[in-house]
Amino acid sequence: MDESLAKTLVHVGFRSAIIRIHTGMTRKQVTSLRKREGIVGPSESGPLPNAESLLAKKEATLEASLFMLAYLITAKSPRTTIDVEAVMAAHSQYYDCHAALRNGQLDLENVLEIDDAWVIARDYRSKEVTMQSCSTCHIEFVVSINRPKHCCPLCDGVQVRDRFHCDHADRAVSKRSVAELIELSRKVTQWANWGYSPTEIQKELGISQKEFDACTKLQGFTDPQLQGVLDKYTSGDSLVKALLKDSRSRPVHSKVL
Ligand SMILES: [Zn+2]
Structure with missing residues (x-):
């Protein structure tokens, strides 16, 4: 049991159920820790919501x-x-x-x-x-x-979008979030490893050709690089555009990040 984590969670005011999940403590142990720390826990009626x-x-x-x-x-x-x-x-x-x-x-x-x-x-x-x-x-x-x-x-x-809007470069290519695209790129890898073709993967995951291409490029990113992507891009649309902009010479992550 991590005593210092338990103390922190008690002081922050988490419900007993959550403290128990993260520390392995029993309900009784949480109650007595709260007492020792002089903390009145939150009222805890019913299960956690979803x-x-x-x-x-x-x-x-x-x-x-x-x-x-x-x-x-x-x-x-x-x-x-x-x-x-x-x-x-x-x-x-x-x-x-x-x-x-x-x-x-x-x-x-x-x-x-x-x-x-x-x-x-x-x-x-x-x-x-x-x-x-x-x-x-x-x-x-x-x-x-x-x-x-x-x-x-x-x-x-x-x-x-404005139906009179016809600037092709500005047209949205993805409505997904950055986190969603990163998640999808993992799925694309998985499905490809299972032997599915790009067309089958696109159909199964409900993604466009451009989103698929962007996901393929994200596969080469390390975790810190993916974190960098999450920090830098506010929408999946801007990320897809950046990833597909120019695929020659430099490695793709150095252009995107
Ligand atoms: Zn809005």
């Missing part, structure tokens, strides 16, 4: 998206583990940002609590939630995969 219910409201989606943007920059392998240290760091950043937007006040009805932030990170790992980017205002936001209709929480996501 991200789908947390993201039911537009305001909540916006708050959760602010948290996730910070979390995905900080977390180590967010698709395979819940990085609880990163949850705390990202939540603290998110809290500052939330308050700064409201003259130092908290919007108590909508602020994302630490337990809920953890749930979003957990459901991102289990692929119950994913990041999407708005084709209108280009922000990235978190969505539950169980909801068929995803509206942008900021502009309500009119997903249709």
